Amino acid sequence: MWYFLAAFRKHPRLQNIIKNRIAILVPAKNESKTIQSLFDSLNKQTYDRSMFDVHVIVEDPIDPTIAIAKKMVNATVHVVLDQTRKGEALDGALKTILKETPNKYNAFIIIDADNLAHPDFILEMNNALASGRQIIVGKKYIKNWESIDRKSRSLVSNCTSLVYTMVDDLGNSHRNLHDIPVSMCGTGMMIRDDVIKDLRGWPYRTLTEDFEVMVDCLLKGYTSLYYKHAIVYTEEAVEHRVSFRRRMRWLTGFTQCNRKYRKAIVRKTFFEGKIVWKNFDFLYSLLPVYIFAGVSLVLGIVGLLAAGAYALFFQPLAWSIFKIALIAMGLVYGVLCLFTLLTLVVDRKVIKMGFWEVIAVIFLNPFILSEFVWIFIRIFTSSSNLDWDNVDRIDYVPKKEK
Template identity: 90%
Template sequence: MWYFLAAFRKHPRLQNAIKNRIAILVPAKNESKTIQNLFDSLNKQTYDRSMFDVHVIVEDPLDPTIAMAKKSVNAAVHIVLDQTRKGEALDGALKAILKENPTKYDAFIIIDADNLAHPDFILEMNNALASGRQIVVGKKYIKNWESSDRKSRSLVSNCTSLVYTMVDDLGNSHRNSRNIPVSMCGTGMMVRADVIKQLGGWPYRTLTEDFEVMVDCLLKGFTSLYYQHAIVYTEEAVEHRVSFKRRMRWLTGFTQCNRKYRKAIVRKTFFEGKIIWKNFDFLYSLVPVYIFAGISLVLGIVGLLAAGAYALFFQPLAWPILKIALISIGLVYGVLCLFTILTLIVDRKVIKMTFWEVIAVIFLNPFILSEFVWIFIRIFTSPGNLQWDNVDRINYVAKKDE
């Protein structure tokens, strides 16, 4: 309940009299078709242009992105060969920057090549440094809703777009107030230079290196902040196939992190001095949700199978069992519908859907959320070896008034 109530509280806008020198890091492997929009948005920043530099990271020395980056934003380009993870790209660039001039920057901002930066994004990130927190996560708006091309949105993208509100406003807002490490999204994230120097670069190698950063906040004591006034626009996949692939990759990375670090976090939480209560948010906050959803779905599926078996033999118990199964499934569906409505209310000023799109999302989103169960099953039964691959991008067309 505290998580939900915190979502409706306004975050204070910070002010910073100090202009910090900031590096913008853009992993851009094979992103020449989409990255120009990001460059255009960086050229519109209200923050002093002499106080931030753009660093673009590519894999291929012949990548067209290189010429675009130098021409559009006078970027420094880092060629990191044989990238299989985003973390490898960031690590190569950061080590090169630290080697050349370790004291040049006060903070580093990571932003994906398919994003757009709000005109005040870097200004607000600089303001966020006044909080004293070492890692700052910005607010994610959805780029699909800003495009004048209607083909850049769909019911699937409308549903999956709500995940950012669920993670940030329905989760991180409460963590801010309790000084609990916030959940990270690898784009629109700022890391202070002292953290980068302590890490010696970017040592994270799972598919979700941003989640590894959150784990390091728990293990190394880094402080973090969700700051909703620093806004980036990210994009969501329009096709279900692409969306499913993305979510499969995210949850695979989540599972990798959980297996790699959970024992260390449990040890630090319970066995190295006093119990660290704030770590319980990471360890157990979603357990009641998993138990409720898991039991309800299992009861529903088992009930449906049992009812079908009884029906084949014309047994009188078929209908009562079927009712129990439908009630179990309906309960899960109803809770997810209510959760979707709450999410839409929290971000109602930002979510740009028509009335009928909202209605459709309320009824479809529970099915999209339920797919995470199937994805988890896929991960545990056939984990495979997913790579950091490029995915299909939307055709973003800026509106005329931009």
């Protein structure tokens, strides 16, 4: 409830009298077909153009992205060979920057090649530095809704786009108020130079390096802030197949981080001096959700199996057990429908869906959310490893070109 109420609080807009020099880092492995829209948005920034530089990171020395980046935004291009993780790409570029120009930048912004930056994005990120926080996470809008091509959106993309509202407005807004490390997203994120120097680059190697940054906030004490006035537009997969694979990659990275760092966080929380209460958000905030969903689903599944068995051998009881199973599963579905509705209400000024799209999302999104259960099962039962690779991109056509 407190998380939900915090979402309606007004976020103060900061002002910074200092113009900081900022590096924009764009991991762009094989992204030549989609990156031009990002460069267009960077060329329209209201922040002083002499105060930020664009650094593009590729893997192949003959990647067409290189010529595009130099022509459109006069970018510095870093060729980082044999990239298997986004963290390797960022680490290679940052190590070069720290070696050649260690004191040139006050902060580094990471933005994905398929994103767009709001015209005031860098300006607001600079303003956010006035907070004194070391890591800033911006607000995510959905790029699909900015395209005039209806093929750029689908019911699946409309559903998965709500995840950003759930993480930021229904989670990070509350964390801001209580000085709890915010949940990170690997795009639209700014890191101050003192953190980068302390890390000596970007040492994160799981599939979700952004989650590792949040862990370091817990373990090393880096401060963070969710600043909703700094806006990027991120792209959501239109096809269910692509969306499922992307979500599986996210949860695989989450599982990797959990296995790698959870013991250290528990030790830091309970056994190194006073109990660190703000770490409970990371350790236990989702526990009630897991218990509720797990118990309800188990009761529903067991009930359905029992009803089937009784239908074969004790038919008079079958219908009663079947109804109990349906009630248990219906309870989960109803709660997820309500949660979806609340999410839509929180971000109602931003979400660009028609009336019938909203109705469809309310009733379909519980199934999309429930897929996370199946994804977890796949992760723990599959021996295959997911790679960091490119996914299918939408055909983005700006509305202004209509």
